[in-house]
Each structure stands twice: as C-alpha cells, then as structure tokens.
Amino acid sequence: MLKVVEISPYDVELPQRAIAARMGFKGVGAVPEQFRAVYNEVMDIALKVARPAIAFDNFIPTFEDAIKIDDVKIDGNLANNQLGKSIEITAMLSTLGDEIDDEISKLHVKGEELKSFMLDSIGSELIEYTSRKFDLQLRTQKQMKGSARIAPGYVDLSISLNAWFASIFGRALNVSCDAEVFTFLPRKTISAFIGWSR
Amino acid sequence: MNRKEFSNILKTRVLILDGAYGTELMRMGFKESPEEIILKDPEIIKKLHQEYAKAGSNLLLTSTFGASPIKLSKIGLEKRHDEIVKTAVRIAREASNSALILGDIGPTGDLPFPIGDRTFDEYYDNFQKTARILLEEGVDGVILETFTDILELKAATFAVRDLSKDIFLITHLTFDQNGRTLTGTDPVNFAITFDDLDVDAIGMNCSIGPEEMLPIFEELSKYTHKFLTVEPDAGKPVLKGDQVEYPIGPEEFALHVDSYWEAGANIVGSCCGSNPAHTSKISRIIGKRSPVEKDEKKIFAISSSSNVVTFDDFVIIGERLNPAGKKKLTEAMKNEDIDYVLSIAREQIESGATALDMNFGVEQIISKEFAVKVATSISYKLNSPLSLDVQTPYLLEYILKRYPGRPLINSARAVDEEFIKRADLVKRYGGILMVLAMEEKVPESFEDRKRSINRIFELLQTVDLPVDRVIFDPIVLALGAGGDPKDTIDTIKYLSSLGFKTSFGLSNVSFGMPDRSYINASFLTLAVANGLSAAIMNPLDEIVMKTLKTSLLVTKRSQITAVTIESTDEILNAVLSGSNETLLKMVDEFLKNEDPLNVIEKHLKPVMDRVGDLYGAGKIFLPQLILAAQTAQKAFEKVQSLIPLKESSDKFIIATVKGDVHDIGKNIVATIVKSAGYTVIDLGRDIPSEKIVNMVEREKPLMLGLSAMMTTTAPRIKDIIDEMKKRKINVPVIVGGASLNEDLSKQFGADFYAQNATDAIKYLEKVKKLS
Numbered sequence: 001m002l003k004v005v006e007i008s009p010y011d012v013e014l015p016q017r018a019i020a021a022r023m024g025f026k027g028v029g030a031v032p033e034q035f036r037a038v039y040n041e042v043m044d045i046a047l048k049v050a051r052p053a054i055a056f057d058n059f060i061p062t063f064e065d066a067i068k069i070d071d072v073k074i075d076g077n078l079a080n081n082q083l084g085k086s087i088e089i090t091a092m093l094s095t096l097g098d099e100i101d102d103e104i105s106k107l108h109v110k111g112e113e114l115k116s117f118m119l120d121s122i123g124s125e126l127i128e129y130t131s132r133k134f135d136l137q138l139r140t141q142k143q144m145k146g147s148a149r150i151a152p153g154y155v156d157l158s159i160s161l162n163a164w165f166a167s168i169f170g171r172a173l174n175v176s177c178d179a180e181v182f183t184f185l186p187r188k189t190i191s192a193f194i195g196w197s198r
Numbered sequence: 199m200n201r202k203e204f205s206n207i208l209k210t211r212v213l214i215l216d217g218a219y220g221t222e223l224m225r226m227g228f229k230e231s232p233e234e235i236i237l238k239d240p241e242i243i244k245k246l247h248q249e250y251a252k253a254g255s256n257l258l259l260t261s262t263f264g265a266s267p268i269k270l271s272k273i274g275l276e277k278r279h280d281e282i283v284k285t286a287v288r289i290a291r292e293a294s295n296s297a298l299i300l301g302d303i304g305p306t307g308d309l310p311f312p313i314g315d316r317t318f319d320e321y322y323d324n325f326q327k328t329a330r331i332l333l334e335e336g337v338d339g340v341i342l343e344t345f346t347d348i349l350e351l352k353a354a355t356f357a358v359r360d361l362s363k364d365i366f367l368i369t370h371l372t373f374d375q376n377g378r379t380l381t382g383t384d385p386v387n388f389a390i391t392f393d394d395l396d397v398d399a400i401g402m403n404c405s406i407g408p409e410e411m412l413p414i415f416e417e418l419s420k421y422t423h424k425f426l427t428v429e430p431d432a433g434k435p436v437l438k439g440d441q442v443e444y445p446i447g448p449e450e451f452a453l454h455v456d457s458y459w460e461a462g463a464n465i466v467g468s469c470c471g472s473n474p475a476h477t478s479k480i481s482r483i484i485g486k487r488s489p490v491e492k493d494e495k496k497i498f499a500i501s502s503s504s505n506v507v508t509f510d511d512f513v514i515i516g517e518r519l520n521p522a523g524k525k526k527l528t529e530a531m532k533n534e535d536i537d538y539v540l541s542i543a544r545e546q547i548e549s550g551a552t553a554l555d556m557n558f559g560v561e562q563i564i565s566k567e568f569a570v571k572v573a574t575s576i577s578y579k580l581n582s583p584l585s586l587d588v589q590t591p592y593l594l595e596y597i598l599k600r601y602p603g604r605p606l607i608n609s610a611r612a613v614d615e616e617f618i619k620r621a622d623l624v625k626r627y628g629g630i631l632m633v634l635a636m637e638e639k640v641p642e643s644f645e646d647r648k649r650s651i652n653r654i655f656e657l658l659q660t661v662d663l664p665v666d667r668v669i670f671d672p673i674v675l676a677l678g679a680g681g682d683p684k685d686t687i688d689t690i691k692y693l694s695s696l697g698f699k700t701s702f703g704l705s706n707v708s709f710g711m712p713d714r715s716y717i718n719a720s721f722l723t724l725a726v727a728n729g730l731s732a733a734i735m736n737p738l739d740e741i742v743m744k745t746l747k748t749s750l751l752v753t754k755r756s757q758i759t760a761v762t763i764e765s766t767d768e769i770l771n772a773v774l775s776g777s778n779e780t781l782l783k784m785v786d787e788f789l790k791n792e793d794p795l796n797v798i799e800k801h802l803k804p805v806m807d808r809v810g811d812l813y814g815a816g817k818i819f820l821p822q823l824i825l826a827a828q829t830a831q832k833a834f835e836k837v838q839s840l841i842p843l844k845e846s847s848d849k850f851i852i853a854t855v856k857g858d859v860h861d862i863g864k865n866i867v868a869t870i871v872k873s874a875g876y877t878v879i880d881l882g883r884d885i886p887s888e889k890i891v892n893m894v895e896r897e898k899p900l901m902l903g904l905s906a907m908m909t910t911t912a913p914r915i916k917d918i919i920d921e922m923k924k925r926k927i928n929v930p931v932i933v934g935g936a937s938l939n940e941d942l943s944k945q946f947g948a949d950f951y952a953q954n955a956t957d958a959i960k961y962l963e964k965v966k967k968l969s
Contacts, residue, residue, distance in 0.1 A: 013453060015409045021416075024820030034775070035821055081488050104862070111831070113869040114776075114824045120862040129453075136452055139482050148459065148487045155491070159910060181857035181910035197486070 002057045004172050005134060009050040009096075012129050014122075022121040035118075042118040050123065050188075051097035052130040055169035059089050061195075072164045074193065076156035082147040086195030090138060093169040094131045096123055096188035123188045131190060138194065147195035152182075165191040199298060199338040201398055204366035208399075208425050208464045211488055214481045215257045215300075215429060215467025216250035219243065221444065222473055231273060232261040233282050240289050246474075247293035253474035254481025257465065258297045259341060260286040263304035266328045268320075272307070280331055287335035300341045300368070301332030303354060310349045310602070312575045313381060318600040321353035329358045339366035343429070344404045344469075346372055346380035348391060348503055349574070349602035356599065359396050368399040368427050368465070375410045377417070381578070382504025385414050389421035390499055390506065391604045394628030394667075401427030404469045407434060407446050408454035416461045420495045425464040430454070432471030444471020452479040459484045462492035496666060498699055500553060500630055501603035502577035502584070507552050509669070509699050512750055513732035514553070514743075515585050515606075516546030517705060521559030531559055534568045536575060543576050549737040555608060557587040566596045577602050585632070585734065591619055598627035605629045608734075609671055612637045612653040621661040631663070632701060634671045635689055641673055644688040651693070669699040669731065674721075676709035683707060683721055687728050694729025701732035704742070719745035727753055769805045773826040774818065785833045794840040798875050802837065806830050806874050810956040823955060824866055827873035834875050848966060850958070852903035853881035853890050855914035860907035863935060866955050867903060874959045876900070887918045894922065894929050901965050903958055904948075906935040912942065919947040930965050932958055 016030050019039075025031060031039045059069035066075040067083050069091065074083060083089055100123050107116035131149070139146045153159035159182045166177035166184065176185050184191075207213065219232050223242070228235055235243060243261050250258060262283050270276040290299045303325055308316045325342075332340060340358050345351040348371065355369055371379050371388050378384050385402075392400045400422055402415060408430040415428050433446035451468065458466055466484060468476045499508040507513055519542055521528040530538035543554055554576060558564045569588075576582055585606035588594040598605065609632035610620035617633070624631045633654050635647040651670065658665055672689035675681025686707075690700050707721045708714035719742045722733060726749040737743060772781040788797045806826070813823045852868050854861045861883035868880045879897060881890060894902050902922075906912040915933050922929065933943045934952035943951035950961040 013450070015412075015454065017409045017412055018457070021413060032819075035825075108861075108865050111828065113828045113865060114821060117821065117824055117862055117866060132453060132456055135456075136449075136483070145486045146482070148484070149456070153909075159908070178857050178859075181908055183857065183859050183908060183911070185859060187859050 002055060002169065002172060005054045005056070007052045007054070007130055007133065009047045009052055009126060009130075012052060012126060012133055014125055014129050018125050018129070019122055022125050023118060038114060039118060042115050043122060045103060045115075046100065046119055046122040046126060049097075049099040049103045050126055051099065052094065052126065053097070053173055054092055054094045054130065054134050055172045056090055056092035056134075057168065059091060061086055061089050070164075070168070072161065074157070074161065076158065078150055078155040078157045079193075082150050083193060083195035085197040086147065087198060088144070088196040090194045090196065091165065091168070091191070092131070092134065092194070093165045093173060093175060093189065093191050094127055094134070095173050095175050095184070095186055096127050096130070098174070098186040100188055101186050127188045127190055131192060135194065142196055144196040144198060147197070149192045149194050151190060151192045162191055199366070200364045201339075201366040204298070204339055205398060205425070208489065211486070212459065212463065212484050213256040213465045214254050214477060214485050215427065215465050216247070216255040216259055217429075217468040217472035217474065217477050218432075218470050219246060219259070219261055220263075221442075221470050222246060224442070225473075231264055233265045233270065233275060233286075234273065236261055236282050236286050236289075237275075237278065240285055243286075244289040244293045247290055248295070249474040250477055251293060251295045251297045253478040254485050255467070255477050256297055256485075257300050257339075257467070258290050258294055259300050259302040260290045260332070260337065261302070262286045262328065262332065263302045263343070266303060266306060266324050268306040268308065268324045269304070279327065283328055283331040284335055287332060287337060291336075298338040300339045301329070301335075301337035303328055303332075303340065303342050303358075305345045305347070305350055305354075309381065310347060310574065310578075311571065312578055316350070318349060318353045318570070321350050322357045325354040325357035326361065329361055333362055333365060337365075339368065339398075341368040341370065341427075343368075343370040344372045345370060347602075348379065348381070348383045348388065349600070352391075352395070352602065355392075355395055355397055363396075366399075367397045368401065369397050370401050370403050370427065370429075372404045373402055373406070373411070373414045375406050377414045378504070382581075384504075384506070385418035386421050386497065386499075387501045387504070387506045387603065389418055390497060391501060391628060393422050393424060394604060396626075397424065399425035399427050399465065401429075401463075401465070403427075403429035403467075404431055407431050408451055408458075412454060412457050412461070415458065415463070419462040419492060421497055423494055426462050427465040427467075428458055428463050429467040429469040431469045432476060435471060446471070448475040448479040451476050452483055455480050455483045459487060460490060462490055464489050498630075498666065499604070500583040500585075500606050502581050503602040504578075505581040505583060507583050509731045511552075512726070512730075512746070512755060513701070514551050514737055514746070515701070515732055515734040516543070516551030516554045516737050517703070517734045518542055518546055518736060518738065519554055520557035520587070522557070528559055532563055534565070536568070536571055539572055540575055540579065543580055543582065546737050547580055547582055550743055551582070551737040553583045553585055553606065553732075555585040555587050555734045558593075561588065561590045561593055564593070566593055569593060569597055570600045573597050573601055591623070594620075595623055595627070598623055598629065601627070601629075606632060606669070608632045609634050612650040612657065614657065617654070617657045618661055621657070621663045624667060625661065625663055629667075631668045632671050633668045635673050640675065641685070644685045644692075647673060647685065647689045648692065651689075665698070669701050671702050672700055674702045674704065674706040676711075677707055677717065678710040681707070683724070687724050690725055690730050691728040699731040700729065701734065702730070704733045704735040715739050715741040718742050722746055723749045726750060726755070769801060770808055773805060773809060773829045774822060776825040776829050778829055778832055781829055781833050782836065785836060789837070789840070794837045797837050798834065802830060802833055803875055806959075810959055813956055814954070820866075820955065824869065827870040830873040831869060834873060838875070848876055848962070849879060849897055849899035850876045850901055850903060850962060851879045851881065851890070851894055851897060851899045852905070853885040854883035854905045854907075855890075855911050855918070856884060856886050857914065858906050858908055858911040858935075859884050860935075861905070863907070863955075864903075864905040867905070867934065867952070867958050870955050871903075871958050871962065874962070876962060887914055887921060890918055891921045891925065891927070895925060895927055899929060900969065901958075901962055902929050902931045903952070904931060904933045906933070906937055909937045912937045912946075915943075915948065916946040923947070930961075932961050934958075
C-alpha cells in the first residue's frame with residue numbers, strides 16, 4: 001500500500017562537506033569563511049521553503065525475462081546485480097516540493113546568482129540526504145538484507161522508469177514527469193528502488 | 199587464501215572490515231596496549247573479534263598493529279615479538295567464524311631521514327620480521343595501516359612483497375583534514391606512487407572522521423586503479439574529564455557509508471572510537487552490495503614525498519646537479535658534503551626548476567648510502583621530484599627502492615638488453631622512464647629516430663610496460679658537431695601528434711659554441727612551439743628562462759599570471775570579494791578621466807579575464823567565480839548605460855533545450871558572459887527548438903549557447919543545429935551540460951563544447967576576432 005512520509009527539513013542531517021563539494025568547494029571540506037554569511041542566509045531560505053516528502057510502496061517482483069513489478073520491467077546490469085535476488089522491492093519517490101524551485105528562479109531573476117546557485121546546491125543535497133535518511137530507517141525496520149538504492153538514469157537503469165514512478169506516486173506528492181525526456185517537476189525530486197532479500 | 203582468490207571476491211562484492219580495538223579496550227578500562235593484552239588476557243581480544251564477526255565483519259585484523267620489533271622495543275616487549283604475533287593470529291582465527299584474517303602492521307612511530315633518523319633498511323628489516331610470522335601463521339592478507347609517511351609505507355610494502363608474491367596486500371596512509379599526511383603526501387601522490395607498485399589495494403584510515411575523510415578518499419579514488427579500502431575514525435576525539443570520547447555514533451557514521459560506496463570503496467571499516475555497532479550499521483547498508491564501477495583519471499606526473507609535478511604544465515628539470523666540469527661539486531660528492539649538494543639543488547629550485555636531474559658523476563666513488571641520502575634530502579627538504587640520471591644498474595635499483603615518491607628515470611636507449619633492464623626496474627619500483635629515440639648508434643636523421651621509437655613500442659610490449667609510463671627524449675645533438683636541430687624538432691612534432699610527452703637535454707645543442715644562452719633559448723622556443731613537455735636545462739640562465747616563460751605564454755601553454763596586468767589588482771580584489779560599492783566607486787573614478795568603452799576594455803574586461811584564468815587554473819572555486827561575475831556585472835551595466843546604443847556590445851543567446859528544466863548551469867554561464875560585457879538574451883529553460891531558432895534568426899547574435907543536462911534532452915541540440923542549417927543561419931553554437939562531452943557535441947554539429955563556466959567567454963572572444 002502506498003504510504004507518504006513527510007520529514008522536517010530540520011531533521012535531515014546535511015554534512016557540510018557534501019554541500020561544500022556540491023557548490024564546487026572541492027577538497028575544502030566546508031564552506032569557506034568568505035561565503036559563510038551568504039551560505040547561512042541561503043540555508044535559512046532552504047529550510048523554510050523545502051517540504052521533504054517521500055512516497056513509497058513495496059512490491060513483490062516476478063522474474064521471467066526480466067525483473068518486473070507492477071507490470072513494469074526493470075532491466076539492465078545494475079538492476080540484475082542489485083535487485084536480482086529480491087523477494088520484495090521498495091520503490092520510492094522523494095521530493096522537496098515546488099517552493100524551492102520558485103525561490104531558486106526568483107533569486108536568479110533578481111540577479112542574485114550566487115544565492116540562486118547556492119540554494120540549488122543545498123536543494124540537491126537536501127533531497128539526497130532526505131532519501132538517505134529514509135533509506136536508513138527502512139533498513140533498520142526491515143528484517144532483510146537491502147540492496148544498494150538504485151536510481152533511474154544511473155549506470156544502465158533506464159530513466160524512462162521515472163514515468164512509472166510519477167504514475168504511481170506523482171499524485172500523492174504533486175510530482176509530474178515529462179513524457180518525452182522523463183525529468184520530474186518539481187526539479188528537486190528523485191526516484192529509487194531498493195531490493196530486499198533473505 | 200591467495201591474492202587472486204581475494205581479488206575475485208572484491209570484484210563481486212564489498213567487504214566489511216572490523217572496527218577499533220585499542221579504543222574499545224581503553225573504554226573497557228584497560229590501560230595496556232593490545233599487544234600486552236594479547237599476552238596477558240588474549241580472551242578479551244578474542245571476544246572482541248567475535249563481536250565484530252557477529253556484527254558483520256568479513257575481515258578481522260590481528261591485534262598486531264604495534265607488534266613490530268621497533269614498536270615493541272618501546273614497551274620492552276621486543277623479545278616476545280614472535281609469541282605476540284603468533285598468538286594474535288591464532289585468536290583471530292579461532293574467533294573468525296569464516297571471516298578472513300588480515301595481518302595488521304602499523305608504523306614504527308619514527309620518522310625517516312632527513313626529518314628523523316630511520317633509514318629505509320631499518321624499516322624494511324623491522325617490518326619483514328613481523329610479516330614473516332604473519333605469513334607463516336597463514337593470514338589471508340596483510341594490511342599496512344595508519345602510516346604517516348610514504349617512505350616508511352614503501353619499506354613495509356617491499357618487506358611484505360619480497361616475502362610473498364601471493365599474499366593480498368593492502369597499504370594505507372593516514373591523512374589530516376588538510377588532505378596531507380604528517381610528512382606532506384597528498385592522495386594524488388599516494389595514488390600515482392603506489393599504483394606503480396605491486397600492491398592490491400590502497401586506502402586510508404584513522405586521524406579524521408567520515409565526513410572529513412570523504413573528499414580525500416574521493417580524490418584518491420579518482421587517480422588509482424587499485425582496489426580501495428577505507429576506515430574513518432568515529433569523529434575527532436574530545437576529552438571529557440580524563441576520558442577520551444569519540445563523538446560519532448553508529449547512526450551518524452552510517453550517514454556517510456553510501457558516499458564511500460559511491461566513491462568506489464571495495465572494503466569499508468571503521469577506526470578509532472568505533473565499536474561493533476558501527477560495523478553492524480556499515481554491514482547492513484553496504485554488506486551485500488557489489489562495487490561500483492568508477493571513472494579513473496590518468497595523470498602523467500612525477501613526485502617527491504610532498505610535491506606532485508604534472509607534465510600538463512611545462513616541466514623545468516634543473517641540470518646543475520651534475521659534477522661534469524664542476525670541480526667543487528665533484529669534491530662535494532667525493533667528500534659526501536650533502537649541504538653543498540643541497541645548496542646547488544636549492545638555487546635551481548629558487549630560480550624556477552620544477553624538478554631536478556640528479557647525476558652523481560663517477561658513480562664508483564660514491565657510496566650508495568650517500569646517494570640515497572641526497573635523493574631523500576632533496577625530496578623531503580626541498581620538495582622537488584628527481585630525474586635519476588644514474589648509470590650503474592645496481593646503484594639505480596638501490597636508490598629507486600628507497601625513493602619517497604615517483605621519480606623520472608633518465609634514461610634507456612632502444613637497445614634490447616639495456617632497455618629491458620631499466621624497464622624492469624621501473625616496473626618493480628615505480629616511476630616514469632625516459633626513453634631515448636636512439637639505438638646503438640647516434641641517430642643521423644628524423645627517420646633514424648622514428649625507427650628507434652618504433653623499436654621502443656615493440657620493447658614496451660615485450661616487457662609489458664604501459665606506454666603512459668615513458669617519456670621520449672628526441673635526442674639533441676650539438677650544432678657545432680653537425681647535428682641538425684630540425685630532426686629533433688620534427689621528432690617532437692611527430693611524438694606530440696601521437697599524444698606522447700617529450701623531454702630533452704637542452705644545453706647539448708649549443709655545446710662548444712659561442713652565445714650558448716641565445717642558441718639554447720631559440721632552440722627551446724621552437725621545441726615548445728612544437729609540443730615539447732619538459733627540458734633538462736639550466737634554470738639559472740635568465741635569458742633561457744625568460745624566453746621559455748614568454749614562449750609558453752604566446753603558445754597559450756601557461757597562465758596569464760606569468761605577466762601582470764597593471765592597475766587591476768584592486769579591482770580584482772573588489773570583484774573576488776563581491777564588494778559592489780568599492781567596485782562602483784573605482785568605476786566612477788575611471789569615468790572621470792576615461793570614456794566608457796575604455797573603462798570596459800582596459801579595466802573591467804581584463805579583470806574578468808584574470809578571474810577566468812584563476813578559475814581555469816583551479817585557484818578559485820565556482821562560487822567565487824559566480825560572485826565575481828555577479829559583482830562585475832553591475833559595474834558593466836553602469837558603464838554600458840553610458841555607451842550609445844549603436845556601440846553597444848555583442849549579443850549572446852542562451853537557452854536550456856525543450857524538456858530540460860535544469861537551468862542552474864545555464865544561469866551561471868549567462869551571468870559570467872554578462873560580466874564580460876556581452877549582451878545576453880537568456881531565453882530560459884525548457885524552450886522549444888523553434889523558438890530558439892526564431893530568436894537566433896531575428897537577433898543575429900555573435901553566438902548561441904545551448905544547455906542540456908539529461909541524456910534524453912541532449913539530442914534536441916542536434917534538432918536545433920539542423921534547423922539552423924536548413925534556414926542557412928550561420929551563427930556558431932556552443933553547448934554544455936552534464937550529459938555532453940566533446941565528441942557528442944561534435945556529432946550534434948556544435949562548433950564548441952563548454953567544459954566549464956568560463957569556456958563560453960573564451961570562444962566568444964575567438965568568434966569575435968574572426969567576425
């Protein structure tokens with residue numbers, strides 16, 4: 001059964017290193033002092049406008065010519081390696097909602113390019129760490145071995161699977177997917193599978 | 199288990215290493231070292247092994263980290279060395295429950311000469327004693343961990359490998375938060391030095407927590423093709439009363455585990471402050487995963503213990519450490535006057551040498567110990583990599599084994615026996631081999647050299663040494679003795695066209711001639727223009743050095759920082775720090791005496807060029823580039839508002855293609871291009887192809903920029919370019935975005951590919967000049 005979990009952005013632990021690296025401060029490990037004030041300001045904006053939410057469901061896979069759940073094929077090497085022995089597969093869609101997209105655009109239009117860029121970077125890490133937090137909760141609850149969390153578009157897992165994610169979970173989270181190129185709206189949205197085996 | 203079987207497991211799955219023993223034993227109230235506890239109360243350690251195995255460790259480390267003779271001598275237990283090591287392996291085996299056993303060897307705690315007193319051979323003997331017992335007791339692999347110095351780690355590596363070619367060997371350095379070891383080695387240097395050696399896995403452990411270690415690990419991962427291992431601490435220890443506590447619990451530690459897997463880790467564990475609960479978390483997250491396939495970067499570089507010199511930039515190899523014709527240096531070599539030798543090395547580095555050629559002259563009168571002292575002193579004290587111009591094979595092997603980094607080996611001719619011997623040494627001890635484009639006889643023509651080069655390719659295959667481990671010397675013959683420099687230049691050109699690096703001994707060309715500096719300088723200019731990568735030369739010769747600097751500049755092989763742009767430093771500071779007010783005040787001052795166009799051309803554009811160069815050279819970060827562009831843009835807008843419309847700047851149209859909603863990269867490029875004084879028409883994101891083409895047709899911009907982030911949206915670029923061609927719109931197109939690369943952009947028909955945020959400006963300038 002489809003479930004939706006909302007997580008307060010304040011509860012998502014974001015490693016400073018990850019944000020710094022995303023912003024391009026590579027090998028530094030933290031946002032440098034020169035940018036701390038603007039970073040703190042943008043982080044406050046992010047925490048105000050982000051609405052992290054995850055919709056997920058568990059499926060029993062079938063294995064004929066390919067791994068299948070809900071009549072959708074999940075094929076390729078990555079899927080076979082990670083989900084091939086699953087007795088259950090969790091599909092999850094995570095989003096930060098559309099307010100953060102709007103805020104990024106507004107800052108750009110105002111000529112506040114640095115803030116726009118920083119908010120975009122924080123958003124990207126926030127959605128990743130929201131998913132990781134939920135991933136960790138699932139692994140703690142489940143009494144099974146979990147595979148890697150694999151996402152459409154990664155290695156050879158087809159990005160077209162995003163259309164399926166949107167069709168199943170989109171309404172619950174107000175997420176849509178472009179039918180031709182398979183990008184999500186809101187932009188800070190990611191999808192993933194985790195396979196569970198004994 | 200042999201190394202092949204071990205490697206086969208790692209190709210299919212990630213393995214989990216256990217966690218801390220020392221800090222766990224301290225937490226239990228023990229004050230002694232694990233090696234003492236092994237003797238007094240081995241059951242305690244066995245129980246800890248069992249807990250780690252139960253928590254999911256596939257690999258258990260023997261409690262022998264501090265059990266090498268030198269380390270044990272510090273607590274008076276050296277006589278019980280064999281007993282400690284044997285007992286440690288036995289109890290690990292008894293507790294293992296099918297986990298594999300890694301024999302653990304830690305550093306001595308003593309630094310090498312010249313920063314300490316230990317020699318390579320003392321390290322080697324010490325570690326070999328421990329390794330011998332570990333191997334006799336049947337461990338499944340050996341791990342050398344927490345080493346703070348690359349030479350000590352190299353000694354331990356050879357100590358183990360010389361005993362067994364069949365044991366799986368892991369080597370670790372420990373890095374501080376600044377990304378360097380105690381003696382200055384960075385992860386790139388570690389990767390290039392140890393990739394050459396016969397080890398199976400490299401990695402890092404201890405000193406810092408998982409968050410701080412990750413960027414350092416990612417850097418290592420980029421440059422190595424070995425298996426990767428990692429064991430972060432449970433954070434930085436904090437003193438609470440008289441207790442040391444590690445702040446990162448299993449839950450927080452677990453947050454970072456995915457990132458290590460994504461960065462290519464094959465073996466993951468934890469170090470100080472961790473316990474079986476950490477192991478359990480790590481195992482639960484990645485214990486059943488297969489490893490990721492990672493992209494690896496190739497780097498052509500040599501190194502000292504703390505300095506990596508890549509051949510992407512021109513490498514100046516100082517030639518003056520050669521006693522030929524130098525009476526004082528010859529005496530110094532004979533008398534083992536290391537200070538004098540170092541003074542000759544230092545003056546070359548201070549004059550601009552980036553590496554040093556080391557020739558000992560008459561090698562028979564030099565002691566091998568002195569030769570190693572010179573090599574390590576230059577490496578540790580002066581941070582310069584060496585080109586080892588050593589003729590005697592035994593002496594060369596002796597130095598190579600004890601060299602702290604990745605040296606250049608100068609040199610081998612395309613003569614079978616000589617080549618194979620030298621190549622074998624390079625294969626065994628690491629480094630880059632300089633190969634001469636000559637056989638027995640001195641080459642008389644370009645064709646002779648080409649024949650030798652072809653022979654070198656055959657010999658490389660014979661000895662199984664990859665071609666990226668050699669640099670070619672095109673052979674410089676003395677002009678005065680009838681040598682034709684054109685043959686050398688043609689050879690450089692030929693090798694460069696094949697993508698190979700080249701280096702030569704510059705001074706040979708002018709041997710016996712007057713005006714040597716001018717001849718050397720002219721010849722070097724020609725060679726640089728044809729792609730020469732490095733030269734062994736005299737960095738004290740100002741004429742040659744200045745000519746080299748300007749040759750590199752005009753051939754666009756060095757940064758603009760080689761010359762200074764007058765009166766832009768204050769502006770540079772203002773844009774880099776984002777000081778809008780300061781910059782606008784400066785602009786107001788300029789406008790009092792200069793016309794607006796002049797202010798743009800003489801002040802604002804040059805400063806943004808410098809910002810672009812600084813970004814291109816990796817000296818500033820992307821946010822600094824954006825901040826600078828954002829700041830400069832306001833100044834440009836102010837000045838441009840004063841310029842009559844007809845003189846207004848050139849147009850640049852930019853858009854993200856239909857279906858793609860990712861526009862942050864496009865926005866950054868638009869801002870940077872605006873800051874360079876162009877008029878930017880930003881159409882936005884998710885723009886239909888027809889709208890883009892219509893706009894280009896109407897506005898006739900200098901260039902069109904298209905961005906596509908997704909593999910699914912990238913083909914739209916081709917649609918747009920095809921449509922422009924159909925309508926005969928002759929506007930150059932530059933493309934960029936995560937899903938694109940140089941090849942793909944060519945396939946789509948684009949004129950330019952933007953690898954980073956500043957490339958658009960570079961190509962706009964190019965187009966402007968041609969238009």
